[in-house]
Amino acid sequence: MPITAETDLYAPVKAFLEAQGYDVKAEIHGCDLVAVRGAEPPLIVELKKRFTLDLLLQGVDRLALTDTVYLAVPQPGRKASGASPHDSGVRKLCRRLGVGLLIVDTGRAAGHEVEVLLDPVPYSPRKDRTRTARLLGEHARRRGDPNRGGSTRVPIVTAYRQDALRCARLLAAGPLSLKALRAAGAPKDAAAILQRNVYGWFVRVERGIYVLTEAGFVGLETFRFALPDASM
Known part of the structure; x- marks a missing residue:
């Protein structure tokens, strides 16, 4: 069944989490989905029909409530436009922000509709010392400021x-x-x-x-x- 609304994502994600022992409820204090398991911190999932900046901002806001926040979107079609959750840059950004990613594909067999692309874990990126040295070297060697920031072509x-x-x-x-x-x-x-x-x-x-x-x-x-x- 094609996903035409955010609510179409709820049932498969709910079933996915319930299979892991979570008690799942929807629309609690503005959160699309809240899951609780024993004494663990709550797990929050925000649902959107595609990966957007609004979804990312929602996820960042939910980090004030818990460290376990996922963003759930449908499996993008071949002709889908915009950012894809499969893009390495998207995953890197989510990892840096500490939010997880779920893909929902209702075309899969029951019980296998949700795929975890990324779990939310604290991210401490390693600094690239070579690139940093090149950056500082170029800054030091350049005379004056002959370019205009944001220039293209x-x-x-x-x-x-x-x-x-x-x-x-x-x-x-x-x-x-x-x-x-x-x-x-x-x-x-x-x-x-x-x-x-x-x-x-x-x-x-x-x-x-x-x-x-x-x-x-x-x-x-x-x-x-x-x-x-x-x-x-």
């Missing part, structure tokens, strides 16, 4: 791009050797920047001598805002 001015622009500024006046570039204040990794030539701005005309390409002049104009005037 525009090139981001990274510290690497700023260093490439510093090299380009120096080469705009004419060919220079690596030694001359360093003496003029080029970044310490200027050699790697020129050799990798990520943006196509540089060309080597002879051993150790580089010039700025046409693309380099365009880059200087396009990103003229990207370096503080004092940065070279």
